[in-house]
Amino acid sequence: xxxxxxxxxxxxxxxxxxxxxxxxxxxxxxxxxxxxxxxxxxxxxxxxxxxxxxxxxxxxxxxxxxxxxxxxxxxxxxxxxxxxxxxxxxxxxxxxxxxxxxxxxxxxxxxxxxxxxxxxxxxxxxxxxxxxxxxxxxxxxxxxxxxxxxxxxxxxxxxxxxxxxxxxxxxxxxxxxxxxxxxxxxxxxxxxxxxxxxxxxxxxxxxxxxxxxxxxxxxxxxxxxxxxxxxxxxxxxxxxxxxxxxxxxxxxxxxxxxxxxxxx
Amino acid sequence: xxxxxxxxxxxxxxxxxxxxxxxxxxxxxxxxxxxxxxxxxxxxxxxxxxxxxxxxxxxxxxxxxxxxxxxxxxxxxxxxxxxxxxxxxxxxxxxxxxxxxxxxxxxxxxxxxxxxxxxxxxxxxxxxxxxxxxxxxxxxxxxxxxxxxxxxxxxxxxxxxxxxxxxxxxxxxxxxxxxxxxxxxxxxxxxxxxxxxxxxxxxxxxxxxxxxxxxxxxxxxxxxxxxxxxxxxxxxxxxxxxxxxxxxxxxxxxxxxxxxxxxx
Amino acid sequence: xxxxxxxxxxxxxxxxxxxxxxxxxxxxxxxxxxxxxxxxxxxxxxxxxxxxxxxxxxxxxxxxxxxxxxxxxxxxxxxxxxxxxxxxxxxxxxxxxxxxxxxxxxxxxxxxxxxxxxxxxxxxxxxxxxxxxxxxxxxxxxxxxxxxxxxxxxxxxxxxxxxxxxxxxxxxxxxxxxxxxxxxxxxxxxxxxxxxxxxxxxxxxxxxxxxxxxxxxxxxxxxxxxxxxxxxxxxxxxxxxxxxxxxxxxxxxxxxxxxxxxxx
Numbered sequence: 047x048x049x050x051x052x053x054x055x056x057x058x059x060x061x062x063x064x065x066x067x068x069x070x071x072x073x074x075x076x077x078x079x080x081x082x083x084x085x086x087x088x089x090x091x092x093x094x095x096x097x098x099x100x101x102x103x104x105x106x107x108x109x110x111x112x113x114x115x116x117x118x119x120x121x122x123x124x125x126x127x128x129x130x131x132x133x134x135x136x137x138x139x140x141x142x143x144x145x146x147x148x149x150x151x152x153x154x155x156x157x158x159x160x161x162x163x164x165x166x167x168x169x170x171x172x173x174x175x176x177x178x179x180x181x182x183x184x185x186x187x188x189x190x191x192x193x194x195x196x197x198x199x200x201x202x203x204x205x206x207x208x209x210x211x212x213x214x215x216x217x218x219x220x221x222x223x224x225x226x227x228x229x230x231x232x233x234x235x236x237x238x239x240x241x242x243x244x245x246x247x248x249x250x251x252x253x254x255x256x257x258x259x260x261x262x263x264x265x266x267x268x269x270x271x272x273x274x275x276x277x278x279x280x281x282x283x284x285x286x287x288x289x290x291x292x293x294x295x296x297x298x299x300x301x302x303x304x305x306x307x308x309x310x
Numbered sequence: 311x312x313x314x315x316x317x318x319x320x321x322x323x324x325x326x327x328x329x330x331x332x333x334x335x336x337x338x339x340x341x342x343x344x345x346x347x348x349x350x351x352x353x354x355x356x357x358x359x360x361x362x363x364x365x366x367x368x369x370x371x372x373x374x375x376x377x378x379x380x381x382x383x384x385x386x387x388x389x390x391x392x393x394x395x396x397x398x399x400x401x402x403x404x405x406x407x408x409x410x411x412x413x414x415x416x417x418x419x420x421x422x423x424x425x426x427x428x429x430x431x432x433x434x435x436x437x438x439x440x441x442x443x444x445x446x447x448x449x450x451x452x453x454x455x456x457x458x459x460x461x462x463x464x465x466x467x468x469x470x471x472x473x474x475x476x477x478x479x480x481x482x483x484x485x486x487x488x489x490x491x492x493x494x495x496x497x498x499x500x501x502x503x504x505x506x507x508x509x510x511x512x513x514x515x516x517x518x519x520x521x522x523x524x525x526x527x528x529x530x531x532x533x534x535x536x537x538x539x540x541x542x543x544x545x546x547x548x549x550x551x552x553x554x555x556x557x558x559x560x561x562x563x564x565x566x567x568x569x570x571x572x573x574x
Numbered sequence: 575x576x577x578x579x580x581x582x583x584x585x586x587x588x589x590x591x592x593x594x595x596x597x598x599x600x601x602x603x604x605x606x607x608x609x610x611x612x613x614x615x616x617x618x619x620x621x622x623x624x625x626x627x628x629x630x631x632x633x634x635x636x637x638x639x640x641x642x643x644x645x646x647x648x649x650x651x652x653x654x655x656x657x658x659x660x661x662x663x664x665x666x667x668x669x670x671x672x673x674x675x676x677x678x679x680x681x682x683x684x685x686x687x688x689x690x691x692x693x694x695x696x697x698x699x700x701x702x703x704x705x706x707x708x709x710x711x712x713x714x715x716x717x718x719x720x721x722x723x724x725x726x727x728x729x730x731x732x733x734x735x736x737x738x739x740x741x742x743x744x745x746x747x748x749x750x751x752x753x754x755x756x757x758x759x760x761x762x763x764x765x766x767x768x769x770x771x772x773x774x775x776x777x778x779x780x781x782x783x784x785x786x787x788x789x790x791x792x793x794x795x796x797x798x799x800x801x802x803x804x805x806x807x808x809x810x811x812x813x814x815x816x817x818x819x820x821x822x823x824x825x826x827x828x829x830x831x832x833x834x835x836x837x838x
Binding site for chain 3: 328330335338339342343346347351352353354355356357359360363364367368381552553554555556557558559560561
């Protein structure tokens, strides 16, 4: 299996997979718009009454714990189990794990009770979940011991997932191989929810390439990073950058994406 | 009663009606901003504890089932009945009806227990509610049997509402007359929540013209479509289009709107 | 203590305080982005299960009642008490107080059970809470008897808070001194949530200057108003203004802010 974000992007635009997202209140509009701009179809549904039926229509399930409460956790677990039963890939974003025990415990429950395909988080969040010496303040990764490439590899092994650890350089690992992705722009850190968007886009790529989650996760981050680079070109700050980010996702060119992707 | 989006828009801007919206988490900010940019006043309130009191202050009630849960359904029904008791027009947007039985059943309950003035949906959603052969994936209309003009007429008759069925050309019917609205732009489909915005704007027009819901609903779609055309003029993609859409709603000129509206 | 929005802004950017926000669904993304663009770190968390732990990490707590429900009220009260116990400043935004009794009563409960540092609202909301002859329609202040400077002074005295009453000119008082802030732009009223953003930014300034809430609250409004003036420069309407507002907050220059601030 090769890494080709361009080919997978072309497949997303052709098939338009439905990506079911159970995500936080802060970024719902943003991750839906990023999904749509990329070329997939988002659907947000969080009621226990409908998540199992909804996820059965989807090509991937995205679970994001950014604004938790007990009813939402129940629905996340139910949707995750239903996705597993149908063989639908599941991405989990453990937003703020390490900041409060409720978030840490919920992320651990999800990893324990659902077969998670890709775990996408920052170093502090992922470090927390593998017992590393990590500090998370709110939803920001403050510090984590060790090298990020090693953290990705260890998390993948320990948790039985593809670990996708984002930062200035992203590292994606299945426990053996580590792919480093060096695309992106610093303005991504000045807009809330760009991490959550990268998780949603990981869901889109997984839906189009479910049999190669390592490659799909790395491709997603490369594509999102290239869009960030394009959006930064004319931006005057985080507001104009944010609007331009959807333009850039919409305008991503499958024909040139592979050569612009900095995956190693 | 004549169709004059310009005259109704002028009335909205003069009277600034309050439009009470019980809508989904994904688009709350967007429909509030669209309402405000047009010239009306939005208020979002969903607690059972206050919806009846809030709706009594409003010129129209907008109910949108995009992200449902049981407490919200209770509040929607209570607000709808309170609006009925006061003679306040009610718009319902059955987002995702047909995708899950929870959405389909909730839309049917609303139509059964509340006297709905306008039902605004896509062909798949409206088709589902009249028992047509419709397919809805997530919140997208995939297919529906028959002609959209006939679907609008049949839905209006069967459900006792003004049916406002949007698509490349929109069709609005009271069961007898069918008005077709041919304004809009394809970028509207690349931004999440534009359907929900058209529903909110339908609420604004109804608040200003409560005695002519057929005309008000068609005028709303024409005004929103013209704004979409203006927004597309300088847009580089869905992000810049989205920002420009509020500029365009704010800049809509009542004096030229009637001649730009393509209602037949 | 002197009024220097530039010095406090520089402190915010250096220390990057965490600002815990329990706010409404409509504006969560917007207040998070405003916080981040200014230079502080936002975190949104509303579950009873985690608010006390989360607020303990924060430099300020922002409570906004824009879309209430009972579970949220419980969490607001618990977070407020936990903030009090730790000496963390608390800002309350009584969105829509006066429109429904649920909102009015909840605002009063917060003021009664939590030691509120700054109350930031419009004249109708603040007037309602001190028993003035005020009218609120939805979340808009329609009218209030008396002068706004006097209203701020009286509210501060009666409620034991710093009262921050925003309008064409803002008035901030601790019950003795009244500071008037004359920055801003009329387009701020055409975008939903700008009042909520000013509350969030008040939280940022309080986190950096907790011992001088009168000055911090006035500085926050001056900084936000200057950003509004900058954003309006190239705006074509509320959509482009909204995007430019984050650019302007990000670009605020501590070195020139004091001379641009119109505080008297």
